[in-house]
Amino acid sequence: MRIRSSRAFAVLVCLAVASCGRGSATPPPPPPPDVVKPTPRPVPSPTEARVQLGQKLFANLCALCHGPDGRGYVADNAPSLVSESFLASASDAFLRTGIVEGRPGTAMGAYGRARGGPLSDGDVDAVIAFLRAGKPEPMPAAATATAGDATRGKATYTSTCKECHGDPAARGKAPYLANPVFLASASDAFLRHAIVNGRADTEMKPFGATLDAQAIDDVIAYVRTWAPEPAAPVSSQPPPVAAGKVVLNPDGKAPNFTLKEDRFVAAADVKAALDQKRRLIIVDARTPADWQRGHIPGAISAPYYDLALLDVVPDDGTWVLAYCACPHHASGIVVDELRKRGFEHTAVIDEGINFWHNQGYPMEGADVDAGH
Structure with a gap:
């Protein structure tokens, strides 16, 4: 009995030692590392997405003349589109007309899809959103029409404005005011605001301190005499x-x-x-x-x-x-x-x-x- 017990004990010891040997030779696998999940990109709001689209479209189509930031004067005296004075007085409808219809007879082409251009209505809205991003909201449109005298206005315009803006006979380096699409879409309030306040960061200085209200109305009345019939639209x-x-x-x-x-x-x-x-x-x-x-x-x-x-x-x-x-x-x-x-x-x-x-x-x- 004692011999059998000794043998049994020896067998148990051998098994235990063998088991320990196997365990030390093949350690258990380490726990899997923590899975690092990528931080999700923030989804832009509809307004942000529209501004981003507008910026891309502007860079592709408009920057060659107006500059990548819209400050203008890169080519053919293309004006600034981001002057706060301009955006404060320019309605969305005014901007949309300029983009869709262009300014016939100038370097500003018609970019609306309805005129054979590349921009859908939504694209035009996106470009406008880009131009307005971070700028003051436009002022409410004034309902009063100008009561000026075109004859007096001609004299004032000739001495004060013609050197830069030219006239129907000869264009100047500043925006061409005799363009039919411009005159059809620019309100008297828009013109008055530009004359009174000028355009910051451009050569258009404010004349509110040098021209009284009547003289400004006279200039607007004179400019209005240039309005011909708008150019016939083309669509295909x-x-x-x-x-x-x-x-x-x-x-x-x-x-x-x-x-x-x-x-x-x-x-x-x-x-x-x-x-x-x-x-x-x-x-x-x-x-x-x-x-x-x-x-x-x-x-x-x-x-x-x-x-x-x-x-x-x-x-x-x-x-x-x-x-x-x-x-x-x-x-x-x-x-x-x-x-x-x-x-x-x-x-x-x-x-x-x-x-x-x-x-x-x-x-x-x-x-x-x-x-x-």
């Missing part, structure tokens, strides 16, 4: 370019252009090349509505913001000329894209389409004199 996109219709004078000789700064060709040289039936391609870089109203005969529409439309342009050595009203920014984007694609002969028409029109050079379209 330009027709697709038919095969074989991109190149002008396909059997003609190549022109011999001398470029300024290896980039710009004079409008007079382009006119001469067309008269001589030289082989050319001409691209209108403005919005489709501007092309519809009036363009150089034979020019195709390829807006600066839709460069895929340049795919129809053959890369066969033909001179490709682009124009806009800026007169260099939108057309410059088109020429830069063509050069990036390897096109050898490209240039910007130096003086732009408004100069071309004012010289009496050939134009075609639905309303070639709109805004001029």
Whole structure:
């Protein structure tokens, strides 16, 4: 009995030792690490989302002339759109009309989808929200109309305003007040506020201390005499370019252009090349509505913001000329894209389409004199 008990005890000890050995050789796996969950991104509010969309659209479409922050004067004296004085007096309807309809005859094209542009109604609202972000709310519109004397106003305007703003016969460096869409959408209160308070951070100084209320009303009455019938609206996109219709004078000789700064060709040289039936391609870089109203005969529409439309342009050595009203920014984007694609002969028409029109050079379209 004693021998059996000793053996049994020895077996138990061996099993215990073996068990301990196995446990120390293979330790239990460590507990899984804590799972770190990513911090969810804050979801922007509807207002924030609209402002962000507006900022993106503004950067893509408007910044080339008005600047990325909307302070203006990057191209063609495009005005500031974020001056507090401007936004305090500009209604949303006024801003919307300017974006959708543009300013015919100026560098400001029609960007509303209803006019063949890229912006839906919601997009336009987003751009307005971006411009207004962090700015004071617009003032309530005044209901009283101006009772001024246009004859007296002409004298005051000539001595005080004409140097910068020009008149219907000659434009100045400041916003063109004789534009029909501007005059149809700008209220007397809007004009009065600009004259009295000026536009901070621009050359438009306040005249409230130098012109009395009657003199200001007289100036407004005079400016109102410039209002012609608004330009006829255009609503459709330009027709697709038919095969074989991109190149002008396909059997003609190549022109011999001398470029300024290896980039710009004079409008007079382009006119001469067309008269001589030289082989050319001409691209209108403005919005489709501007092309519809009036363009150089034979020019195709390829807006600066839709460069895929340049795919129809053959890369066969033909001179490709682009124009806009800026007169260099939108057309410059088109020429830069063509050069990036390897096109050898490209240039910007130096003086732009408004100069071309004012010289009496050939134009075609639905309303070639709109805004001029």
